[in-house]
Amino acid sequence: MTSTSEAVDATQLGVGTWVIDPVHSSISFSVxxxxxxxxxxxxxxxxxxxxxxxxxxxxxxxxxAVNSINTRNDRRDAHLTSADYFDAEKYPTATFTSTGVRADGDKYAIDGDFTLKGVTKPVTLDLEFNGVIRVMDYGEVAGFEASVVLNRKDFGIDLALPFDTGSKIVSDKVGDKATITLEIEALKQA
Structure with missing residues (x-):
């Protein structure tokens, strides 16, 4: 019986370009x-x-693609892509470009510039590198898990709907404990 996969040095990502595989990756959030x-x-x-x-x-x-948001509610998704929140018609994409990667204990920190709704701010993603595996007929695949804290007000999303108590319907930060989670598989290009 022939093995269909083998581990590659899990401590090193090889030289070259590794493209995110959207079929086996996700970008999720909670608010x-x-x-x-x-x-x-x-x-x-x-x-x-x-x-x-x-x-x-x-x-x-x-x-x-900001208009690809899916919260399992079409009405809410339409509101989130409107000018009240992401203004997807005017700003259809959010982007990230790293400015540096550094070791942080047994994990990594990726510093970079994140642009949302036309506003660019420095952010730091906490990254765990899960290693690399070589799969027959597929090539080398690397796995990563990352998270980042974002405050929506930093990006011009400041819609507050106060209650009589003075509190707000939506918290100022996006995510569970203000976290956006990325689960990424990347394929090495030949």
């Missing part, structure tokens, strides 16, 4: 709703790549 629950969603259309230079220095780029 507080009415201060007592969470609404979860995802972006269904995105692309990106990790490029490892000959000297081993990695760089990351990514693009998200």
């Amino acid at each position: 507080r709703h009415l201060l007592v629950a969470k609404v979860r969603g995802m972006f269904e259309t995105f692309s990106g790549a990790v490029v490892v230079a000959d000297d081993g220095t990695p760089s990351v780029t990514a693009e998200i």
Whole structure:
């Protein structure tokens, strides 16, 4: 019996271009709703790549189609893509471009510029590199998990709907504990 996959050095991402496989990747988020629950969603259309230079220095780029948001509620999704929130007609994509990658204990931190709704801010993603595997007829596949904290007000999304108590319907930060989660598989290009 022939093995269909084999492990590759899990501590090193090889030189070259690694393209995000959207079929086996996800970008998801959660946001507080009415201060007592969470609404979860995802972006269904995105692309990106990790490029490892000959000297081993990695760089990351990514693009998200903002109108691909899916919270399992068409009415809410239409509102989120409207000018009240993402203004997807005027700003159809969100982008990330790394400015550096550094070790952070047994994980990594990716510093970069994130642009949403025409506003660019520096952000840091916490990254876990899950290793590389070579799959017959598929090539080398790398796995990553990343998370980032974003405050929506930093990107010009400042719709507050106050209650009589003075609290807000939507919290100021996006995500469970203000976290957006990325589960990424990337394929090495020949």
